[in-house]
Amino acid sequence: MVSAVFHSPSATASPVVARFDTRSGYDWNSLLMAVLPPVLGLLLMVLIWSMVSMATAGSIPTPIDTAKQAIDIFSDPFYRKGPNDQGVGWNVLASLQRVGLGFGLAALVGIPAGFVIGRFEFMSRMFNPLISLMRPVSPLAWLPIGLLVFKGAHPAAIWTIFICSIWPMIINTAVGVQRVPQDYMNVARVLNLSEWKIVTKILFPSVLPYMLTGVRLAVGTAWLVIVAAEMLTGGVGIGFWVWDEWNNLNVKNIIIAIFVIGIVGLLLEYALIKIASAFTYEEVKS
Amino acid sequence: MSTETLNAKFIEIDGVAQTFKTKQGSFSALRDINLTVAKGEFVTLIGHSGCGKSTLLNLIAGLTIPTQGHLLCANREIAGPGPERAVVFQNHSLLPWLTCFENVYLGVERVFGAASKSTGAASENKTQLMARTDAALALVGLTAAAHKRPGEISGGMKQRVGIARALAMEPKVLLMDEPFGALDALTRAKLQDELLDIVARTQSTVVMVTHDVDEAVLLSDKIVMLTNGPGATLGEVLQVDLPRPRSRVALADSPAYLGYRKAVIDFLYTRQAHVEKVA
Numbered sequence: 001m002v003s004a005v006f007h008s009p010s011a012t013a014s015p016v017v018a019r020f021d022t023r024s025g026y027d028w029n030s031l032l033m034a035v036l037p038p039v040l041g042l043l044l045m046v047l048i049w050s051m052v053s054m055a056t057a058g059s060i061p062t063p064i065d066t067a068k069q070a071i072d073i074f075s076d077p078f079y080r081k082g083p084n085d086q087g088v089g090w091n092v093l094a095s096l097q098r099v100g101l102g103f104g105l106a107a108l109v110g111i112p113a114g115f116v117i118g119r120f121e122f123m124s125r126m127f128n129p130l131i132s133l134m135r136p137v138s139p140l141a142w143l144p145i146g147l148l149v150f151k152g153a154h155p156a157a158i159w160t161i162f163i164c165s166i167w168p169m170i171i172n173t174a175v176g177v178q179r180v181p182q183d184y185m186n187v188a189r190v191l192n193l194s195e196w197k198i199v200t201k202i203l204f205p206s207v208l209p210y211m212l213t214g215v216r217l218a219v220g221t222a223w224l225v226i227v228a229a230e231m232l233t234g235g236v237g238i239g240f241w242v243w244d245e246w247n248n249l250n251v252k253n254i255i256i257a258i259f260v261i262g263i264v265g266l267l268l269e270y271a272l273i274k275i276a277s278a279f280t281y282e283e284v285k286s
Numbered sequence: 287m288s289t290e291t292l293n294a295k296f297i298e299i300d301g302v303a304q305t306f307k308t309k310q311g312s313f314s315a316l317r318d319i320n321l322t323v324a325k326g327e328f329v330t331l332i333g334h335s336g337c338g339k340s341t342l343l344n345l346i347a348g349l350t351i352p353t354q355g356h357l358l359c360a361n362r363e364i365a366g367p368g369p370e371r372a373v374v375f376q377n378h379s380l381l382p383w384l385t386c387f388e389n390v391y392l393g394v395e396r397v398f399g400a401a402s403k404s405t406g407a408a409s410e411n412k413t414q415l416m417a418r419t420d421a422a423l424a425l426v427g428l429t430a431a432a433h434k435r436p437g438e439i440s441g442g443m444k445q446r447v448g449i450a451r452a453l454a455m456e457p458k459v460l461l462m463d464e465p466f467g468a469l470d471a472l473t474r475a476k477l478q479d480e481l482l483d484i485v486a487r488t489q490s491t492v493v494m495v496t497h498d499v500d501e502a503v504l505l506s507d508k509i510v511m512l513t514n515g516p517g518a519t520l521g522e523v524l525q526v527d528l529p530r531p532r533s534r535v536a537l538a539d540s541p542a543y544l545g546y547r548k549a550v551i552d553f554l555y556t557r558q559a560h561v562e563k564v565a
Binding site for chain 1: 347349366367368369371372373375377379381383384392393396455
């Protein structure tokens with residue numbers, strides 16, 4: 001009956017909803033696809049690790065022994081027993097501090113330099129050959145120069161980080177400035193905007209996504225380089241910790257250090273991607 | 287010069303030629319352009335792709351400087367771009383990180399705000415500037431979308447913000463480079479009607495580039511037809527004496543309208559159909 005349908009919308013609506021529910025249900029399939037492959041990957045790694053451990057007759061420790069050691073280490077990450085025996089937490093923080101300082105200085109120099117190189121063709125032609133020459137050099141090659149000039153291991157490590165993280169920031173910022181759409185610059189000319197307005201309202205927002213890509217690459221490289229730099233300079237730091245544990249023949253701690261380095265690097269990358277996507281505007285993305 | 291002659295020759299283009307330097311040598315885009323636009327006149331530039339319509343518009347805008355000849359606007363040489371010759375760009379060119387309001391405000395602030403030393407007018411306070419921005423957005427019917435970003439509105443709305451930005455600066459001349467070219471036919475018709483209405487209310491002088499014959503006849507007082515490039519020049523100037531206000535529905539079967547339409551189509555597809563015939 002027509003009237004019945006019109007007067008009882010809830011009665012007609014509910015079976016529809018119910019049918020819809022039973023058909024869709026919970027999407028177990030995609031959950032399985034999201035969880036199963038990564039878990040299998042981890043299991044494969046543990047399997048190969050165990051086989052290597054068996055093949056080397058225990059000189060590479062088993063996953064279980066390493067896990068036990070890790071629980072032990074992470075139960076007290078912030079202890080201090082003299083300058084060469086500190087908790088893993090202190091070592092990671094020391095490395096992060098060096099990366100932060102070196103990277104921060106590189107950003108202070110590199111981002112303005114990138115703007116200048118991108119904005120003025122003369123500067124671009126002047127500095128591009130230098131950048132092309134310096135960029136492929138391993139930053140560790142600069143470490144002796146740092147030791148010589150700054151007369152200390154700590155500033156030399158920061159100097160190395162500075163050198164390795166400055167190139168991606170200069171290059172990406174410069175490319176960003178060069179790729180500011182001509183349309184936007186035409187708008188600026190027609191509106192007769194002041195140089196300050198051009199920088200704040202047009203150049204900076206449109207370069208920002210490129211700049212953040214540079215920052216992300218720079219931090220990634222810096223985290224790679226700090227481990228090697230600290231192996232050479234010593235002191236406190238995750239890289240030195242690896243080297244120290246090698247000298248103590250404590251392979252379990254080396255493996256733990258590898259995981260710690262990996263996880264910290266992953267977190268840095270993830271945080272920077274989050275920041276970058278928050279500052280990227282729809283039309284710039286595409 | 288008397289006001290009357292100034293009004294009749296509001297924009298004066300005198301013996302203008304434009305040559306671009308390319309890797310293959312110099313390329314002549316425009317030659318022997320002589321044209322005047324009266325105050326309050328609506329002029330469209332029409333021609334095939336690559337005939338230099340946009341080049342001519344950029345010259346009037348001052349975005350490029352001619353290699354020969356000179357251009358005058360209100361009896362002053364056009365030496366560079368400026369807010370008195372506002373441009374509505376083909377692809378709207380709104381800044382995606384600013385809201386519609388902020389996009390319009392950017393121009394308003396420059397022309398009427400504290401920074402407007404060059405115009406000599408008294409600078410207005412923030413409330414007045416915001417009122418001007420609101421008025422411009424209301425003029426194009428976008429009050430509701432004022433605080434949305436360009437990415438959140440449709441193509442037709444973006445183009446309307448571009449028009450609002452240009453009109454808000456109270457320009458002496460409104461320059462439009464295929465403003466509706468990227469829109470679908472229905473949206474285009476709607477915006478053309480709105481433009482007719484706005485131009486009638488504001489008494490604007492408009493120079494518009496188009497490739498759409500109906501658009502040209504519907505909107506213009508004068509249709510300037512360009513020959514094919516390279517080395518394009520004025521082929522024919524057609525005075526459109528249809529009474530205003532114009533209605534697209536009433537004009538659809540008006541013999542006068544169809545006559546103008548035929549004249550433009552004749553020029554474009556018979557006389558300028560092939561580059562070889564010109565060269």
